[in-house]
Amino acid sequence: MTESKKTPSSTAAFWRNWRGLGGWNFYFLIKFALLWFGYLNFHALTNLVFLAWLLFPLPSLRLHRLRSWISLPLGFALFWHDTWLPGPESIISQGGQLAGFSGAYLLDLVNRFINWQMVGAAFVMLVLYLFISQWVRITVLVSLLLIWINIINLAGPAVSLLPTKSATPDVVLNNKTPANNAAADKNALDESAPPTSANLTAYLNRFYQTEKQRVTQFPTTLSPDSQPFDILVINICSLAWSDIDAVQLRDHPLWKHFDILLSNYNSATGYSGPAGIRLLRASCGQTSHSDLYKPADRQCYLFDNLAKLGFKEQLMMDHTGVFGNYLKELRVDGGLQAPLMSQAGITPELTSFDGSPVYNDAQLMQRWLDDRTKSNDARTATFYNVIPLHDGTRNLGTTGTAPYKPRAQLLFDQLDTFLTNLEKSGRQVLVIMVPEHGAAVVGDKMQMSGLRDIPSPGITHVPVGVRFVGMKAPHQGQPLTVDTPTSLLAISELISRVVDGQVFNAANVNMSVLTENLPQTPVVSENDNAIVMMYQGKPWIRLNGGDWVPYPQ
Template sequence: MNMDNKPAMLPGAWWRGLGGWNFYFLLKFGLLWFGYLNFHALSNLVFLAWLLFPLPSQRLHRVRQWISLPAGIALFWHDTWLPGLNSLLSQGNQLAGFSPAYLLDLVERFINWEMIGAAFVLLVLYLFVAQWIRITVLVTLALIWLNVLTIAGPAMNLLPEKSATPAVVLNDKPAASKAPEGLDQSAPPTSANLTAWLNRFYDSERQRATHFPDALPADSQPFDILVINICSLSWADIDVAQLRTHPLWQHFDIMLNNYNSATGYSGPAGIRLLRASCGQTSHSNLYKSTDQRCYLFDNLAKLGFKQQLMMDHTGVFGNYLKELREDGNLQAPLMSQTGIAPELTSFDGSPVFNDGQLMQRWLDDRTKSSDARSATFYNLIPLHDGTRELGSTRTADWQPRAKVLFDQLDTFLTNLEKSGRRVMVLVVPEHGAALQGDKMQMSGLRDIPSPGITHVPVGIKFVGMKAPHQGQPLTIDTPTSLLAISEIVSRVVDGQVFNAPNVNMSVLTDNLPQTPVVSENDNAVVMMYQGKPWIRLNGGDWVAYPQ
């Protein structure tokens, strides 16, 4: 019994400092300072309390250290922008399909020697300073202060001040700022408000659909539609490779400069494009049944356009071809690749066939065919990360691959113009290649559909018009997405655009449906709100996309 009525104190020997865990937290503080962490302040404070809780015996202390190691690693992973466990499990089968050379390339890319060097310097400084200063006290106070900031709001910001303008933004002009009805962004960007806005966005998109005529008029003109769906091509990639001035881009009559592909992966991108006749849906709803009117190629088939499918790869990896058929409802047989020379080797070791030869085969087949109208979905992957030259085990540079592909497309469009055929060509990339990584993910990764990945160039060309082409492409800078593609197609299905003596592209593209920037993969949603990108991972809280 304590006769003096004083509270009993724990023996001083029971209290132990953080020891090496100090470096663990200092490393996190450093990464947080430079914006490389999605730091969970309360979780780290609880972990620190667990490490500091006084234990009576050295044996219990050792047991705690062993338990803390996997817990600390898991918490560190949780604090990064790296894919979560659900994402890794969902991508596990695809990872197993990567070639060993590509996996090694990814590992080498993942290692950042500059950051490893900086961590070593921090370790030496910690060991040196710890001789005189109780680092545990400083780490504890810093972590408590971070929790106070989290609760009280940004009264004082630990992070360096950044410009309000994101590093990669879509090219908004004043006309593009007009949000669809009910989707204003005036509310403060709290996590609850952002979630409510996203729900309103999907509610609004469910009401939108393209109207196609029930039948073509008697004076309609036959023509072909060719949708060229290029994997791994964004404006950011084009800028990194300095290919904006390539002659290819001068071929087009219309450029959608502010187009959002809405995803960072090929399968979902293909499904979204094939379902372009309805408003944008969530990622999970892509794999559920939908209204028949949503299928762009089905709408065209009802008007007499024969469906065709062309690819420069096998379509086996990631069940890509299977997803096009089951979730995109594209049942056309795959155009034969027999006799087409392999041009590259894909990241999974399968061949990537020569696109120049494939496009020429399409033109030859259409010239011989008796079908008056056709609608072709053509998927290309020579720009995909990990693609290599024949016989090589190293990933080929993206810029030379892109230049070859652009040259092939340029030659094809030139030959198409000489052929006299009437063809509507739409170049609609799936997503970007992520040539330049950011603070959330390294180059080549697309688990998070950032604006730099989903902001893609869309070009539309009418080959065989009677009307003269304008000198420069008409650029559309309002925020558009897949519904705009379907809308433009619906406006020209009668083919009169090819027969008219004059064509005003501005009238053809007037009042295209605008779509706010919302992009989604399996476990990540990125959207633009009040001119800034915001991200939600694994259904958690929204945070500003780190710049």
């Protein structure tokens, strides 16, 4: 009898301990607003668990306050987890490089990170919340809304509340294969399965398995009638189609120099070191990011293949190569052991984000041409890395980042002049301009301008230009555009087809035949903790080994 009388009283006391969310209501309202506009990778169930933790009735006011203090770091970590910001692994891996940034560049990044429009919108939401909460139980509305989001989101961890349109350039989404390139599509992967997280992971695994079987077949020796020529690979940091469009430089005279333009090329990464390694290992299929730092078969190393055929390896850069151990990675993981061409007497043109000089590219390219004129080497293969377009680069004597367009205009002018002088010199040179990755001049909902932690299509979709300087066949004036999806293996294959130099002596060269059936590669891009790939014509992303979600547009 005594126990039955205590039960109603205990139940009433339990219900009196419900205290609501209080200020945490505003926390969830901010998340709902960001989710509505597509700025969050929202983990609905995790947030519901956190809400339940905050609401669970506690009999002691002291315990309630202790829970509030414990919830502050938990709430911050969950908010970070719900954003597209780099995870702890990425921050730790890049932390050593951050120490090398100049103070002015770090301040510039902080200023870009703060979206003052969002700060203003959050302040307005706070005022409205404080005003409305006087009459409305906001906790009930927040709880119901979060439960509703979980109900409609049972199929996965992320939700999009609004219909979206693709922000990926049309050429990236173009999966159509011209009839004359049908044979090149033999490595195409089946994309008929629904885009579930399991199916996308299986597709990625099939991609890497298929890529392991692909290799460029170079001749073992050159025929006696081979024509000596030079190969100059100009590896440009921070140049994508999206950047070119942002600064309106598609009509620059530079593009008219090229014989071939790979317009649907994927650089496969958003960072310089991995980009350099991938390019130097272009003779084999695309590997995962982690495999870049493991030994590869010698037949994978593009410049090693050329060295075996008598091409002298050369290395040229307009910077020191110290930051991020870039030069070391080229040698250890890229297999390029050529000494760095002297920069003595070259005028510093800009200051890099880490305070080191960026040398004048016009003078460096002229030095290369002068050296080739004087040299007795019949064949050379030069890897030339340039960084004046890198984020944070500034004019000499200034502290703020120089505008991207003047730097791009200057580099394009210098390349245009160099190619003109090269054509006048009479030398026979295969020039391949291939960017490392884009600059992210225009940010998106996942990353602010300049950030490349996530290799989005706008960052990895880069222009590749090929020019045969010194051919007997006249230059057509407009490049042949190859629209099929290509990547690094296509460059190696193209070089292998002309390595005997006979293309320079031919009276007529059909560029369509020369580029026929170039290896096609599905769009898969990877940094240390992020993978972005195209599936069924749409970009998908996986962060830190988690589930796949549609790339937010």
